[in-house]
Amino acid sequence: MTDGDVRVHLMERFLAEGRPPSVAESAAALDASEEDVAAAYRRLQEQRVIVLAPGTLDVWMAAPLSAVPTPFxxxxxxxxxxxxxxxxxxxxxxxxxxxxxxxxxxxxxxxxxxxxxxxxxxxDGDGVAHFAVPAARWWDNIGHT
Amino acid sequence: MLAFRSEEHVDWWLAARRLRRGSAFTLEQAWSLANGWYSDRLDPAWRRKTPEEAEAVFAAAGLTGDFWRLRPSD
Structure with missing residues:
Protein backbone atom coordinates (compact mmCIF):
# COMPACT_ATOMS: atom_id res chain seq x y z
CA MET A 1 0.00 0.00 0.00
CA THR A 2 1.47 3.34 -1.06
CA ASP A 3 0.46 6.80 0.08
CA GLY A 4 -0.91 7.25 -3.44
CA ASP A 5 -3.22 4.26 -2.94
CA VAL A 6 -4.51 5.83 0.28
CA ARG A 7 -5.02 9.19 -1.42
CA VAL A 8 -6.98 7.72 -4.33
CA HIS A 9 -9.11 5.61 -2.01
CA LEU A 10 -9.78 8.61 0.20
CA MET A 11 -10.88 10.77 -2.75
CA GLU A 12 -13.08 8.09 -4.32
CA ARG A 13 -14.74 7.25 -1.01
CA PHE A 14 -15.25 10.94 -0.24
CA LEU A 15 -16.98 11.37 -3.61
CA ALA A 16 -19.08 8.22 -3.22
CA GLU A 17 -20.30 8.94 0.31
CA GLY A 18 -20.04 12.70 0.62
CA ARG A 19 -17.66 12.36 3.55
CA PRO A 20 -14.06 11.22 3.91
CA PRO A 21 -13.30 7.73 5.23
CA SER A 22 -11.94 7.29 8.73
CA VAL A 23 -8.60 5.59 9.24
CA ALA A 24 -10.44 2.38 10.24
CA GLU A 25 -12.61 2.47 7.09
CA SER A 26 -9.61 3.04 4.82
CA ALA A 27 -7.65 0.29 6.56
CA ALA A 28 -10.49 -2.18 6.06
CA ALA A 29 -10.94 -1.22 2.40
CA LEU A 30 -7.22 -1.36 1.63
CA ASP A 31 -6.62 -4.52 3.67
CA ALA A 32 -3.99 -2.67 5.70
CA SER A 33 -3.41 -2.06 9.37
CA GLU A 34 -4.90 1.03 11.00
CA GLU A 35 -1.39 1.94 12.15
CA ASP A 36 -0.08 1.99 8.57
CA VAL A 37 -3.07 3.96 7.28
CA ALA A 38 -2.77 6.46 10.14
CA ALA A 39 0.88 6.96 9.23
CA ALA A 40 -0.14 7.50 5.59
CA TYR A 41 -2.75 10.10 6.60
CA ARG A 42 -0.07 11.94 8.60
CA ARG A 43 2.38 11.84 5.69
CA LEU A 44 -0.29 13.09 3.27
CA GLN A 45 -0.89 15.99 5.64
CA GLU A 46 2.84 16.71 5.87
CA GLN A 47 2.94 16.73 2.07
CA ARG A 48 0.00 19.18 2.06
CA VAL A 49 -2.20 16.76 0.13
CA ILE A 50 -4.85 16.64 2.85
CA VAL A 51 -5.57 18.63 6.01
CA LEU A 52 -6.57 16.83 9.21
CA ALA A 53 -8.77 18.43 11.84
CA PRO A 54 -6.37 19.69 14.53
CA GLY A 55 -5.33 17.00 16.99
CA THR A 56 -7.18 14.22 15.15
CA LEU A 57 -6.86 11.83 12.22
CA ASP A 58 -10.16 13.09 10.78
CA VAL A 59 -9.83 14.51 7.28
CA TRP A 60 -10.95 18.14 7.19
CA MET A 61 -9.89 19.00 3.64
CA ALA A 62 -8.93 16.82 0.71
CA ALA A 63 -8.83 19.60 -1.83
CA PRO A 64 -11.01 20.54 -3.52
CA LEU A 65 -13.39 18.77 -1.10
CA SER A 66 -14.28 19.94 2.40
CA ALA A 67 -15.54 17.49 5.03
CA VAL A 68 -17.48 20.26 6.77
CA PRO A 69 -20.20 22.44 5.25
CA THR A 70 -18.94 25.70 3.78
CA PRO A 71 -20.59 28.64 1.97
CA PHE A 72 -19.65 26.88 -1.29
CA ASP A 124 -23.28 33.34 -14.87
CA GLY A 125 -19.63 34.33 -14.46
CA ASP A 126 -20.20 37.98 -13.64
CA GLY A 127 -18.73 37.91 -10.14
CA VAL A 128 -15.25 38.60 -8.84
CA ALA A 129 -12.92 36.33 -6.88
CA HIS A 130 -10.59 37.73 -4.25
CA PHE A 131 -7.55 36.10 -2.66
CA ALA A 132 -6.44 37.78 0.55
CA VAL A 133 -3.12 35.99 1.02
CA PRO A 134 -0.20 35.83 -1.45
CA ALA A 135 0.47 32.38 -2.94
CA ALA A 136 3.75 31.89 -1.10
CA ARG A 137 1.95 32.24 2.27
CA TRP A 138 -1.15 30.08 1.68
CA TRP A 139 0.13 27.27 3.87
CA ASP A 140 0.85 29.57 6.81
CA ASN A 141 -2.86 29.08 7.55
CA ILE A 142 -4.62 27.11 4.83
CA GLY A 143 -8.00 27.69 6.49
CA HIS A 144 -7.62 31.40 5.72
CA THR A 145 -6.58 32.39 2.22
CA MET B 1 -10.64 32.66 -1.85
CA LEU B 2 -14.03 34.35 -1.67
CA ALA B 3 -16.58 35.39 -4.28
CA PHE B 4 -18.15 38.83 -4.61
CA ARG B 5 -20.78 40.41 -6.81
CA SER B 6 -18.37 43.07 -8.08
CA GLU B 7 -15.08 44.86 -7.44
CA GLU B 8 -17.03 47.43 -5.44
CA HIS B 9 -18.20 44.72 -3.05
CA VAL B 10 -14.59 43.53 -2.63
CA ASP B 11 -13.62 47.08 -1.62
CA TRP B 12 -16.50 47.39 0.86
CA TRP B 13 -15.68 44.02 2.40
CA LEU B 14 -11.99 44.92 2.79
CA ALA B 15 -12.78 48.35 4.24
CA ALA B 16 -15.16 46.87 6.84
CA ARG B 17 -12.35 44.59 8.05
CA ARG B 18 -9.49 47.05 7.56
CA LEU B 19 -7.80 44.51 5.30
CA ARG B 20 -5.47 45.24 2.43
CA ARG B 21 -6.47 44.23 -1.06
CA GLY B 22 -4.95 40.94 -2.16
CA SER B 23 -5.65 39.83 -5.72
CA ALA B 24 -9.06 40.24 -7.35
CA PHE B 25 -9.90 38.64 -10.67
CA THR B 26 -12.84 37.42 -12.71
CA LEU B 27 -14.70 34.17 -12.10
CA GLU B 28 -13.65 33.15 -15.61
CA GLN B 29 -10.05 33.37 -14.42
CA ALA B 30 -10.98 31.40 -11.29
CA TRP B 31 -12.50 28.73 -13.56
CA SER B 32 -9.28 28.59 -15.58
CA LEU B 33 -7.30 28.31 -12.34
CA ALA B 34 -9.59 25.51 -11.10
CA ASN B 35 -9.16 23.56 -14.33
CA GLY B 36 -5.40 23.93 -14.38
CA TRP B 37 -5.16 22.94 -10.74
CA TYR B 38 -7.71 20.18 -10.29
CA SER B 39 -8.48 18.46 -13.61
CA ASP B 40 -5.90 15.69 -12.92
CA ARG B 41 -6.64 15.27 -9.20
CA LEU B 42 -8.27 11.83 -9.52
CA ASP B 43 -5.42 10.45 -11.62
CA PRO B 44 -3.59 7.81 -9.53
CA ALA B 45 -0.32 9.25 -10.85
CA TRP B 46 -1.17 12.74 -9.57
CA ARG B 47 1.53 14.52 -7.56
CA ARG B 48 1.84 17.99 -6.13
CA LYS B 49 2.89 20.61 -8.60
CA THR B 50 6.36 22.06 -8.37
CA PRO B 51 6.53 25.83 -7.76
CA GLU B 52 7.37 26.25 -11.45
CA GLU B 53 4.34 24.21 -12.53
CA ALA B 54 2.06 26.04 -10.09
CA GLU B 55 3.21 29.43 -11.37
CA ALA B 56 2.53 28.23 -14.93
CA VAL B 57 -1.08 27.39 -13.95
CA PHE B 58 -1.46 30.84 -12.39
CA ALA B 59 0.01 32.51 -15.47
CA ALA B 60 -2.29 30.55 -17.82
CA ALA B 61 -5.20 32.11 -15.90
CA GLY B 62 -3.62 35.55 -16.32
CA LEU B 63 -2.46 35.66 -12.70
CA THR B 64 1.08 36.96 -12.51
CA GLY B 65 3.19 39.32 -10.42
CA ASP B 66 4.59 39.17 -6.90
CA PHE B 67 1.29 38.01 -5.35
CA TRP B 68 1.38 34.82 -7.40
CA ARG B 69 5.11 34.14 -7.13
CA LEU B 70 6.20 30.98 -5.34
CA ARG B 71 9.86 31.02 -6.30
CA PRO B 72 12.27 33.57 -4.86
CA SER B 73 12.82 36.45 -7.28
CA ASP B 74 16.14 36.57 -9.11
Missing part, protein backbone atom coordinates in the same frame (compact mmCIF):
# COMPACT_ATOMS: atom_id res chain seq x y z
CA UNK A 73 -22.04 23.95 -1.87
CA UNK A 74 -21.61 22.30 -5.25
CA UNK A 75 -24.36 20.21 -6.83
CA UNK A 76 -23.24 17.66 -9.39
CA UNK A 77 -24.67 14.53 -10.97
CA UNK A 78 -22.53 12.47 -8.55
CA UNK A 79 -23.71 14.25 -5.45
CA UNK A 80 -23.55 17.49 -3.50
CA UNK A 81 -20.18 18.45 -2.08
CA UNK A 82 -18.60 21.43 -0.36
CA UNK A 83 -15.61 23.31 -1.73
CA UNK A 84 -13.17 24.89 0.71
CA UNK A 85 -13.39 28.21 -1.16
CA UNK A 86 -14.66 29.44 -4.53
CA UNK A 87 -11.51 28.12 -6.27
CA UNK A 88 -12.12 24.67 -4.81
CA UNK A 89 -15.87 24.87 -5.52
CA UNK A 90 -15.00 25.40 -9.19
CA UNK A 91 -12.35 22.69 -8.79
CA UNK A 92 -15.00 20.05 -8.11
CA UNK A 93 -16.55 20.13 -11.62
CA UNK A 94 -13.04 20.61 -13.01
CA UNK A 95 -11.91 17.43 -11.23
CA UNK A 96 -15.02 15.43 -12.13
CA UNK A 97 -15.39 16.77 -15.67
CA UNK A 98 -19.11 17.27 -15.12
CA UNK A 99 -21.74 19.98 -14.92
CA UNK A 100 -22.26 21.69 -11.59
CA UNK A 101 -24.28 24.37 -9.87
CA UNK A 102 -22.52 26.28 -7.12
CA UNK A 103 -24.84 28.06 -4.69
CA UNK A 104 -22.29 30.73 -3.79
CA UNK A 105 -23.13 34.07 -2.25
CA UNK A 106 -21.40 37.44 -2.19
CA UNK A 107 -19.01 37.49 0.80
CA UNK A 108 -19.81 41.18 1.30
CA UNK A 109 -23.59 41.47 1.08
CA UNK A 110 -24.70 37.85 1.20
CA UNK A 111 -26.76 38.09 -1.97
CA UNK A 112 -26.95 34.83 -3.93
CA UNK A 113 -24.24 34.46 -6.55
CA UNK A 114 -25.17 31.24 -8.31
CA UNK A 115 -22.55 29.88 -10.67
CA UNK A 116 -23.25 27.18 -13.22
CA UNK A 117 -20.77 25.04 -15.12
CA UNK A 118 -22.21 23.47 -18.25
CA UNK A 119 -20.28 21.40 -20.79
CA UNK A 120 -16.97 22.61 -19.45
CA UNK A 121 -17.92 26.28 -19.62
CA UNK A 122 -18.70 28.77 -16.91
CA UNK A 123 -22.15 30.38 -16.95
Missing amino acids: PVETERGTYYGNCIWDALGIPAMLGCDATIAASCADCGDPLPIRVRNGELR
Whole structure:
Protein backbone atom coordinates (compact mmCIF):
# COMPACT_ATOMS: atom_id res chain seq x y z
CA MET A 1 0.00 0.00 0.00
CA THR A 2 1.47 3.34 -1.06
CA ASP A 3 0.46 6.80 0.08
CA GLY A 4 -0.91 7.25 -3.44
CA ASP A 5 -3.22 4.26 -2.94
CA VAL A 6 -4.51 5.83 0.28
CA ARG A 7 -5.02 9.19 -1.42
CA VAL A 8 -6.98 7.72 -4.33
CA HIS A 9 -9.11 5.61 -2.01
CA LEU A 10 -9.78 8.61 0.20
CA MET A 11 -10.88 10.77 -2.75
CA GLU A 12 -13.08 8.09 -4.32
CA ARG A 13 -14.74 7.25 -1.01
CA PHE A 14 -15.25 10.94 -0.24
CA LEU A 15 -16.98 11.37 -3.61
CA ALA A 16 -19.08 8.22 -3.22
CA GLU A 17 -20.30 8.94 0.31
CA GLY A 18 -20.04 12.70 0.62
CA ARG A 19 -17.66 12.36 3.55
CA PRO A 20 -14.06 11.22 3.91
CA PRO A 21 -13.30 7.73 5.23
CA SER A 22 -11.94 7.29 8.73
CA VAL A 23 -8.60 5.59 9.24
CA ALA A 24 -10.44 2.38 10.24
CA GLU A 25 -12.61 2.47 7.09
CA SER A 26 -9.61 3.04 4.82
CA ALA A 27 -7.65 0.29 6.56
CA ALA A 28 -10.49 -2.18 6.06
CA ALA A 29 -10.94 -1.22 2.40
CA LEU A 30 -7.22 -1.36 1.63
CA ASP A 31 -6.62 -4.52 3.67
CA ALA A 32 -3.99 -2.67 5.70
CA SER A 33 -3.41 -2.06 9.37
CA GLU A 34 -4.90 1.03 11.00
CA GLU A 35 -1.39 1.94 12.15
CA ASP A 36 -0.08 1.99 8.57
CA VAL A 37 -3.07 3.96 7.28
CA ALA A 38 -2.77 6.46 10.14
CA ALA A 39 0.88 6.96 9.23
CA ALA A 40 -0.14 7.50 5.59
CA TYR A 41 -2.75 10.10 6.60
CA ARG A 42 -0.07 11.94 8.60
CA ARG A 43 2.38 11.84 5.69
CA LEU A 44 -0.29 13.09 3.27
CA GLN A 45 -0.89 15.99 5.64
CA GLU A 46 2.84 16.71 5.87
CA GLN A 47 2.94 16.73 2.07
CA ARG A 48 0.00 19.18 2.06
CA VAL A 49 -2.20 16.76 0.13
CA ILE A 50 -4.85 16.64 2.85
CA VAL A 51 -5.57 18.63 6.01
CA LEU A 52 -6.57 16.83 9.21
CA ALA A 53 -8.77 18.43 11.84
CA PRO A 54 -6.37 19.69 14.53
CA GLY A 55 -5.33 17.00 16.99
CA THR A 56 -7.18 14.22 15.15
CA LEU A 57 -6.86 11.83 12.22
CA ASP A 58 -10.16 13.09 10.78
CA VAL A 59 -9.83 14.51 7.28
CA TRP A 60 -10.95 18.14 7.19
CA MET A 61 -9.89 19.00 3.64
CA ALA A 62 -8.93 16.82 0.71
CA ALA A 63 -8.83 19.60 -1.83
CA PRO A 64 -11.01 20.54 -3.52
CA LEU A 65 -13.39 18.77 -1.10
CA SER A 66 -14.28 19.94 2.40
CA ALA A 67 -15.54 17.49 5.03
CA VAL A 68 -17.48 20.26 6.77
CA PRO A 69 -20.20 22.44 5.25
CA THR A 70 -18.94 25.70 3.78
CA PRO A 71 -20.59 28.64 1.97
CA PHE A 72 -19.65 26.88 -1.29
CA PRO A 73 -22.04 23.95 -1.87
CA VAL A 74 -21.61 22.30 -5.25
CA GLU A 75 -24.36 20.21 -6.83
CA THR A 76 -23.24 17.66 -9.39
CA GLU A 77 -24.67 14.53 -10.97
CA ARG A 78 -22.53 12.47 -8.55
CA GLY A 79 -23.71 14.25 -5.45
CA THR A 80 -23.55 17.49 -3.50
CA TYR A 81 -20.18 18.45 -2.08
CA TYR A 82 -18.60 21.43 -0.36
CA GLY A 83 -15.61 23.31 -1.73
CA ASN A 84 -13.17 24.89 0.71
CA CYS A 85 -13.39 28.21 -1.16
CA ILE A 86 -14.66 29.44 -4.53
CA TRP A 87 -11.51 28.12 -6.27
CA ASP A 88 -12.12 24.67 -4.81
CA ALA A 89 -15.87 24.87 -5.52
CA LEU A 90 -15.00 25.40 -9.19
CA GLY A 91 -12.35 22.69 -8.79
CA ILE A 92 -15.00 20.05 -8.11
CA PRO A 93 -16.55 20.13 -11.62
CA ALA A 94 -13.04 20.61 -13.01
CA MET A 95 -11.91 17.43 -11.23
CA LEU A 96 -15.02 15.43 -12.13
CA GLY A 97 -15.39 16.77 -15.67
CA CYS A 98 -19.11 17.27 -15.12
CA ASP A 99 -21.74 19.98 -14.92
CA ALA A 100 -22.26 21.69 -11.59
CA THR A 101 -24.28 24.37 -9.87
CA ILE A 102 -22.52 26.28 -7.12
CA ALA A 103 -24.84 28.06 -4.69
CA ALA A 104 -22.29 30.73 -3.79
CA SER A 105 -23.13 34.07 -2.25
CA CYS A 106 -21.40 37.44 -2.19
CA ALA A 107 -19.01 37.49 0.80
CA ASP A 108 -19.81 41.18 1.30
CA CYS A 109 -23.59 41.47 1.08
CA GLY A 110 -24.70 37.85 1.20
CA ASP A 111 -26.76 38.09 -1.97
CA PRO A 112 -26.95 34.83 -3.93
CA LEU A 113 -24.24 34.46 -6.55
CA PRO A 114 -25.17 31.24 -8.31
CA ILE A 115 -22.55 29.88 -10.67
CA ARG A 116 -23.25 27.18 -13.22
CA VAL A 117 -20.77 25.04 -15.12
CA ARG A 118 -22.21 23.47 -18.25
CA ASN A 119 -20.28 21.40 -20.79
CA GLY A 120 -16.97 22.61 -19.45
CA GLU A 121 -17.92 26.28 -19.62
CA LEU A 122 -18.70 28.77 -16.91
CA ARG A 123 -22.15 30.38 -16.95
CA ASP A 124 -23.28 33.34 -14.87
CA GLY A 125 -19.63 34.33 -14.46
CA ASP A 126 -20.20 37.98 -13.64
CA GLY A 127 -18.73 37.91 -10.14
CA VAL A 128 -15.25 38.60 -8.84
CA ALA A 129 -12.92 36.33 -6.88
CA HIS A 130 -10.59 37.73 -4.25
CA PHE A 131 -7.55 36.10 -2.66
CA ALA A 132 -6.44 37.78 0.55
CA VAL A 133 -3.12 35.99 1.02
CA PRO A 134 -0.20 35.83 -1.45
CA ALA A 135 0.47 32.38 -2.94
CA ALA A 136 3.75 31.89 -1.10
CA ARG A 137 1.95 32.24 2.27
CA TRP A 138 -1.15 30.08 1.68
CA TRP A 139 0.13 27.27 3.87
CA ASP A 140 0.85 29.57 6.81
CA ASN A 141 -2.86 29.08 7.55
CA ILE A 142 -4.62 27.11 4.83
CA GLY A 143 -8.00 27.69 6.49
CA HIS A 144 -7.62 31.40 5.72
CA THR A 145 -6.58 32.39 2.22
CA MET B 1 -10.64 32.66 -1.85
CA LEU B 2 -14.03 34.35 -1.67
CA ALA B 3 -16.58 35.39 -4.28
CA PHE B 4 -18.15 38.83 -4.61
CA ARG B 5 -20.78 40.41 -6.81
CA SER B 6 -18.37 43.07 -8.08
CA GLU B 7 -15.08 44.86 -7.44
CA GLU B 8 -17.03 47.43 -5.44
CA HIS B 9 -18.20 44.72 -3.05
CA VAL B 10 -14.59 43.53 -2.63
CA ASP B 11 -13.62 47.08 -1.62
CA TRP B 12 -16.50 47.39 0.86
CA TRP B 13 -15.68 44.02 2.40
CA LEU B 14 -11.99 44.92 2.79
CA ALA B 15 -12.78 48.35 4.24
CA ALA B 16 -15.16 46.87 6.84
CA ARG B 17 -12.35 44.59 8.05
CA ARG B 18 -9.49 47.05 7.56
CA LEU B 19 -7.80 44.51 5.30
CA ARG B 20 -5.47 45.24 2.43
CA ARG B 21 -6.47 44.23 -1.06
CA GLY B 22 -4.95 40.94 -2.16
CA SER B 23 -5.65 39.83 -5.72
CA ALA B 24 -9.06 40.24 -7.35
CA PHE B 25 -9.90 38.64 -10.67
CA THR B 26 -12.84 37.42 -12.71
CA LEU B 27 -14.70 34.17 -12.10
CA GLU B 28 -13.65 33.15 -15.61
CA GLN B 29 -10.05 33.37 -14.42
CA ALA B 30 -10.98 31.40 -11.29
CA TRP B 31 -12.50 28.73 -13.56
CA SER B 32 -9.28 28.59 -15.58
CA LEU B 33 -7.30 28.31 -12.34
CA ALA B 34 -9.59 25.51 -11.10
CA ASN B 35 -9.16 23.56 -14.33
CA GLY B 36 -5.40 23.93 -14.38
CA TRP B 37 -5.16 22.94 -10.74
CA TYR B 38 -7.71 20.18 -10.29
CA SER B 39 -8.48 18.46 -13.61
CA ASP B 40 -5.90 15.69 -12.92
CA ARG B 41 -6.64 15.27 -9.20
CA LEU B 42 -8.27 11.83 -9.52
CA ASP B 43 -5.42 10.45 -11.62
CA PRO B 44 -3.59 7.81 -9.53
CA ALA B 45 -0.32 9.25 -10.85
CA TRP B 46 -1.17 12.74 -9.57
CA ARG B 47 1.53 14.52 -7.56
CA ARG B 48 1.84 17.99 -6.13
CA LYS B 49 2.89 20.61 -8.60
CA THR B 50 6.36 22.06 -8.37
CA PRO B 51 6.53 25.83 -7.76
CA GLU B 52 7.37 26.25 -11.45
CA GLU B 53 4.34 24.21 -12.53
CA ALA B 54 2.06 26.04 -10.09
CA GLU B 55 3.21 29.43 -11.37
CA ALA B 56 2.53 28.23 -14.93
CA VAL B 57 -1.08 27.39 -13.95
CA PHE B 58 -1.46 30.84 -12.39
CA ALA B 59 0.01 32.51 -15.47
CA ALA B 60 -2.29 30.55 -17.82
CA ALA B 61 -5.20 32.11 -15.90
CA GLY B 62 -3.62 35.55 -16.32
CA LEU B 63 -2.46 35.66 -12.70
CA THR B 64 1.08 36.96 -12.51
CA GLY B 65 3.19 39.32 -10.42
CA ASP B 66 4.59 39.17 -6.90
CA PHE B 67 1.29 38.01 -5.35
CA TRP B 68 1.38 34.82 -7.40
CA ARG B 69 5.11 34.14 -7.13
CA LEU B 70 6.20 30.98 -5.34
CA ARG B 71 9.86 31.02 -6.30
CA PRO B 72 12.27 33.57 -4.86
CA SER B 73 12.82 36.45 -7.28
CA ASP B 74 16.14 36.57 -9.11
